[in-house]
Amino acid sequence: MSPALSLGGLFLSAFLSATLLPGGSEVVLWAVVRQDAALFWPAIAVATAGNTLGGMSSWLIGRLIAVKVPPRGLKWVQDWGILVLLLSWVPVVGDGLCVAAGWMRLNWFRSLLCIAAGKLARYLVIASLA
Numbered sequence: 001m002s003p004a005l006s007l008g009g010l011f012l013s014a015f016l017s018a019t020l021l022p023g024g025s026e027v028v029l030w031a032v033v034r035q036d037a038a039l040f041w042p043a044i045a046v047a048t049a050g051n052t053l054g055g056m057s058s059w060l061i062g063r064l065i066a067v068k069v070p071p072r073g074l075k076w077v078q079d080w081g082i083l084v085l086l087l088s089w090v091p092v093v094g095d096g097l098c099v100a101a102g103w104m105r106l107n108w109f110r111s112l113l114c115i116a117a118g119k120l121a122r123y124l125v126i127a128s129l130a
Contacts, residue, residue, distance in 0.1 A: 001035070003036060003039055003042075006032045006035065006036070006039065006043075007032070007039065007042060007043065007046045009028060009032075010025065010028050010029060010032050010043055010046050010047055010050070011046045011047070011049065011050040012050065013025040013028040013050070014028070014029070014046070014047040014048075014049075014050030014051040014054065015050040015051065015053055015054040015057075016054065017051065017054065018050070018051040018052070018053070018054025018055045018057075018058070018088075018094075018095070018098075018119070019054045019057055019058060019095070025047055025050070025051060026122075026123075026126050028047075029043055029044075029047045029123060029126055029127055029130075030126055030127070030129065030130045031130075033127045033130035034130040040127055043127060044120070044123050044124060044127055047119075047123045048116060048119050048120045048123055051089070051119045051123070052112065052115050052116040052119055055085075055088050055094070055095075055098045055115040055119065056098070056108075056111070056112055056115065058095050058098035058099050058102070059098045059099070059101050059102035059106075059108065059111055059115075060102055061099055061102060062098065062099035062100060062101065062102025062103035062104075063102035063103065063105060064102075065103075066102075066103050066105075070100070070103065071096060071099040071100045071103050072096035072099070072100070073093065073096030073097040073098075073099065073100040074100040074103065074104070076093075076097060076100070077097060077100040077101055077104055077106070078104070082101065082106050082107070082110050082111060082114055083114060084097055085097055085098065085101055085106075085111055085114035085115050085118065086114050086117055086118040086121075087118060088114070088115045088118050088119065089118045089119050089121075089122040098111075098115065
């Protein structure tokens with residue numbers, strides 16, 4: 001498979017798996033790096049960007065749908081603040097944290113930085129295992 005196609009599929013997988021849709025970009029990242037070790041850093045960058053944008057789409061959903069029913073993860077965000085978004089990579093819980101951060105109207109740029117840092121750390125570990 002061509003590097004562009006591999007990275008494009010990785011981006012799509014990473015984006016979708018960071019939304020409220022189920023997905024597993026870790027397996028795709030592992031396969032891309034395993035197939036071509038020269039793609040290690042480009043794959044990390046693409047997966048992190050896609051997953052971060054997906055997380056921010058959940059943040060935006062939370063911001064736009066701020067209703068009377070608090071989203072899942074709200075208590076954690078209230079208790080720990082914006083740094084809890086470093087855990088946005090955690091399956092199931094992470095999506096709720098991003099939605100809760102948007103719902104609470106946390107600063108979008110700081111949210112972006114914390115989401116990206118957590119996702120980058122996870123992808124570095126996974127790619128290193130390939």
